[in-house]
Amino acid sequence: MPTDEQIDGSRVVHFARWLGSQGIVTLDDPRDYRELQAWSAAEPARFWEAVTVYFGVDFGAKAAEVLSSREMPGARWFHGSSMNFAREMLKHGDAERDAIVLVRDDGHRESVTFGQLREQVAAVAGALADRGVGQGDRVVAYLPNCIEGVVAFLASATIGAVWSQTGMDYAPTAAMDRLGQLDPTVLIAGTGYLFKGVQQDRRDAVAELRVLLPVDALVVSIETGGVPRDDTTPYDVTWEQLQHFSKPVTTAVNVPFDHPLWVLFTSGTTGRPKGIVHGHGGALLEQLISPGFHMDLGEGDVFFWFTTPNWMMWNAQICGLLHGATIVLYDGSPTHPDTGMLWRVVEELGVTVFGTSPGYLQASARDGLEPGRDQDLTALKLIGVTGSVLPASSNQWVRDHVGADLQLGSMSGGTDIVGIFVASAPNLPVYDGEISGPALGVALEVWNEHGNRLPPGETGEMVITQPMPSMPIAFWDDPEGERYRDAYFDVFPGVWRHGDSITITERGTIVIHGRTDSTLNRNGVRLGSAEIYEAVESLPEVTDSLVVGVELAEGGYWMPMFVVADAAGDEDALRARIVETIAGRTSRRHVPDEIILVPSLPHTRTGKRLEVPVKRILQGAVPRRVASMGAVDDVEALKWLIDFANKRNGVSDVSRILPTDAYDDWRIYHEQDLPRVLSAALDVFAEKGYHGTTTRQLADRSGLSVPGIYHHYKSKQDILLDLMMVIVDELIERSRFAIAEAADEPRAQFDALVSSMLLFHVYRRKGAIVSTSELRSLEPGNRRKYLERRDELQAMLDGIIDRGVSTGTFDTPYPGDAGRAIASMCAGVATWYRPEAPLSFDPLLDRYLSIAEAIVGVR
Structure with missing residues (x-):
């Protein structure tokens, strides 16, 4: 419970009193957060206009209207106004005071003052402008957490360019999946990063990313992570050169309120990462109130939130500069050389606002840390927590082992708004396992599946019924806004559905139960996974867990829990403790x-x-269609789960496709499921060739407009690649099934595989032509993707031939050449064969199978 002194000294209460003094609204009790919040949600235009005045936002041009419409999507904020995000970020902070401090987990530290930061931003902005970078151009980064990344972002924003980045722990292909969508003008790349005290050299990864990008971007090289630049490092200009030979830009360009500021990408675990575009004005207003009111951040504060450039919290943390606070960047592992590393950073830098995750607090508890005893944390006034649901046990641990009077502020929002929907506040109490309330300016309600508002105490969908300026201005490459509407407004038209299952309690606090698309629903009873995680991870030997509810094909329901635990000890005894702990803290119904x-x-x-x-x-989906290896932090862990699922489902191979009775009708991508654009491309590319086909022809054949084509695909190149991947995917899955059905000996598997390849090319003649003759049309990066997939088929064939040679079934001195010759022969059939030809299928297959057998020398 906050003290009277803390409440009266907070900026949010000062704001509430200021509202009355300005005649904007007179609240019954300016100290009452919930009264202020209710007004802000009911009167969004008046609230957000007051925020701009209170914080002194410098508009180049005033708005004709604060909120043009309350319709969602489509609400337009501060129409006609102009401003610049970077200008607001750099106008606070004494010149000699530290603006940014970088800490690495090997002990290295460096910093820049506010004065130095302003000079560096002006210099880099000038260099970018001299190279033709201007409003709307994209500047992207492949960097670790570093000071230069903040400088580059602010320089880009200064001249109206659009910023996006990924961390260097992303593989080049995963980084390209994100940054490549933007057709960047400039790529700013590091040389490496630090993790657990070890330098991770990423110079080769930068070289690969440069080749994969669809455009020839200017590459700026920065030495990062202690990895030096050398003669093999790919770059056009160094970071040092960028700052020294151009006239600095000291006056930020005014851009419209909704001019794109940055593009943040979704995780990409279940599909192509979506680029979420936020505007200068919306991002600014959100970051004025999120740290300014809810964290009470101001000049003199030291703001440290452990994050990486892959997470929206990087964007949120650097906005501490907006309030004149010193921000702390961290490069490395939060638990190296031990779990207490972050607590020592808090102590040594005098951190006042420390942001972390529930996982780090739980790790600190498991390892027996005593930060309140072993560190001087007298400067610390708030611990912010987000990323997942904060268990009630963590509140108790913080009180007992960090500080009894320290505010533990749990909050939740997302990449979608780079901000918060629910949060703590300096004038709100904190209850264990609950979030203090809706954030200012958020009209939050709980609805059932029928769109009816639920009373306090009942669980349902979290919805936002009034527009917020921080809502995305668009998704990247979504000109008609279809994907944007589908993401948030498909369930309740005109109302933002965020996808969280929540309860608003009688006292106005929020309990988040998890994502609605992963909610556990056992026998009609909805269970919160957060409660289960809190229970099981309270055990000191448990380090991680995952619980899912799986609807089975026969109508059953299976709720397994996967647990990572210390190796020592009796596994059966551990399982018993887990069951007992979950049942004791929740109910028997929650036990997996x-x-x-x-x-x-x-x-x-x-x-x-x-x-x-x-x-x-676990339900049997093809793994590569529901999860991207490049978007997870531990590929081997995902592969383990895939193998587990295959064994449980009785699948001996990754193929999950079963044939129909008619082999020629069996297709992974049935005609009715093949997207219209790809179906049209299959015909037109085969008829006219890739280079002879225009986008207009594809549009006419598919029944779409040209803009409709570009709604689905960025370019004709992307259409070709997608089509070729569909074709090769079908070939590989067909072949895997054929091998699995054959007897377990080389001759039978060889005959089955070759027959499968021949049949495929006969029945998909047009597709086979496209997949072979148009390979040269693919750009190098896309060509590599296709060949890597196609090589899986060649590997299957080569493996069978090698086994046949080793067992004496085949007699060829050149197994590799034999495999390539057979693959070429099978593809070549499609160049001349016609289904209406007088030669029937059986003689055709017999003839070419005998040729294949002759090539490998069947004994």
């Missing part, structure tokens, strides 16, 4: 059907559990 001990568990790059992808894999 099965507890499976695993070596590790995968997460998104921002640390979130993969509940939905794992659920779908």
Whole structure:
């Protein structure tokens, strides 16, 4: 419970009193957060206009209207106004005061003052402008957490360019999946990063990313992570050169309120990452109130939130500069050389606001840390927590082992708004296991599936009924806004559905139960996974867990829990303790059907559990269609779960496709499921060739407009690649099934595989032509993707031939050449064969199968 002194000294209460003094609204009690929040939600235009005045936002041009319409999507904020996010970020902070401090887990530290930061931003902005970068151009980064990344972002925003980045722990292909969508003008790349005290050299990864990008971007090289630049490092200009030979830009360009500021990408675990575009004005207003009111951040504060450039909290943390606070960046592992590392940073830098995750607090508890005893934390006034649900036990641990009077502020929002929907506040009490209330300016309600508002105490969908300026201005490459509407407004038209299952309590606090698409629903009873996680991870030997609810094909329901635990000890005894703990802290209904001990568990790059992808894999979905290996932090952990699912489902191979009775009708991508654009491309590319086909022809053949084509695909190149991947996917899955059905000996498997390849090319003649003759049309990065997939088929064939040679079934001195010759022969059939030809299928297959057998020398 906050003291009277803390309440009266908070900025949010000062704001409430200021509202009355300005005649904007007179509240019955300016100290009452809930009264202020209710007004802010009911009167969004008046509230957000007051925020701009209170914080002194410098508008180049005033708005004709604050909120043009309350319709969602489509609400338009501060229409006609102009401003610049970077200008607001740099106008606070004494020149000699530290603006940014970088800490690495090997002990290295460096810093820049506010004065130095302003000079560096002006210099880099000038250099970018001299190279033709201007409003709307994209500047992207492949960097670790570093000071230069903040400088580059602010320089880009200064001249109206659009910023996006990924961390260097992403593989080049995963980084390209995100940054490549933007057709960047400039790529700013580091040389490496630090993790657990070890330098991770990423110079080769940068070289690969440069080749994969669809455009020839200017590459700026920065030495990061202690990895030096050398003669093989790919770059056009160094970071040092960028700052020294151009006239600095000291006056930020005014851009419209909704001019794109940055593009943040979704995790990409279940599909192509979506680029969420936020505007200068919306991001600014959100970051004025999130740290300014809810964290009470101001000049003199030291703001440290452990994050990476892959997570929206990087964007949120650097906005501490907006309030004149010193921000602390961290490069490395939060638990190296030990779990107490972050607490020591808090002590040594005099951190006043420390942001972390529930996982770090739980790790600190498990390892027996005593930060309140062993560190001087007198400067610390708030611990902010987000990323997952904060268990009630963590509140108690903080009181007992960190500070009894320290505010533990749990909050939740997302990449969608780069901000918060629910949070703590300096004038609100904190209750264990609950979030203090809706954030200012958020019209939050709980609805059932029929769109009816639920009373306090009942659980349902979290919805936002009034527009917020921080809502995305668009999704990237979504000109008609279809994907944007589908993401948030498909269930309740005109109302934002966020996808969280929550309860508003009688006292106005919020309990988050988890994502609605991964909600546990056992026998009609909805269970919160957060309660189960809190229970099981209270055990000191448990380090991670994942629980999912799997609807089975026969109508059953299976609720397994995967647990990572210390290796020592009796596994059966551990399972018994887990059952007892869950039942004791929640109910018997919450106890999983099965507890499976695993070596590790995968997460998104921002640390979130993969509940939905794992659920779908266990239900039998093809793994690569529900989870991307490049978007998880532990590929081997995901592969373990895939193998587990295959064994449980009785699948000996990754193929999950069963044939129909008619082999020629069996297709993974049935005609009715093949997207219209790809179906049209299959015909037109085969008829006219790739280079002879225009986008207009594809549009006419598919019945779409040209903008409709570009709604689905960025370019004709992307259409070709997608089509070729569909074709090769079908070929590989068909072949895997054929091998699995054959007897377990080389001759039978060889005949089955070759027959499968021949049949495929006969029945998909047009597709086979496209997949072979148009390979040269693919760009190098896309060509590599296709060839890597196609090589899986060649590997299957080569493996069977090698086994046949080793067992004496085949007699060829050149197994590799034989395999390539057979693959070429099978593809070549499609160049001349016609289904209406007089030669029937059986003689055709017999003839070419005998040729294939002759090539390998069947004994």
